[in-house]
Amino acid sequence: THASYSAGQGRAGVPASALAAAMSTKVQKIMTQPINLxxxxxxxxxxxxIWLFENTDLRIEGRIVGFDEYMNLVLDDATELSIKKKSRKELGRILLKGDNITLMMSTPSN
Known part of the structure; x- marks a missing residue:
């Protein structure tokens, strides 16, 4: 047998708008805003x-102690990692402008 849906009806005769509303509230619960992360x-x-924009050889590691709406970050105990040279340079506390950021993730464990 074929299930028949009338216009504007979802599964089991539930209005499509109610289904959409239920789905959107579910999505809102699981969606994480970048600023929250x-x-x-x-x-x-x-x-x-942090992977840098247009500089794929360098990455920055550190602990975030401050940020703003432009994703400018203040990092403590910052380290500059050179991927090719496999070297590390201690930077201390830095301000990293948000327009340099391509990717941010928790530091992979070694």
Whole structure:
């Protein structure tokens, strides 16, 4: 047998708008805003690795101690990693402009 749906009706005769509303509230519960993830990194003092825009050889690691709406970051105990040279340079506390950031993730464990 074929299930028949009338216009504007979803499964089991539930109006499509009700289905969409239920789905959107579910999506809102699981969606994480970028600013919330950065804030979580800050709160948990998570060490993060940042991939730089247009400089694929260098990455920055550090702990976020501050950020703003432009994704400018203040990092503590920052380290510059050179991928090709496999070298590390200690930077201390830095301000990293948000337009340099391509990717941010918790530091991979070694």
């Amino acid at each position: 950065i804030f979580r990194f800050l709160q948990n003092k998570t060490r993060v690795q």
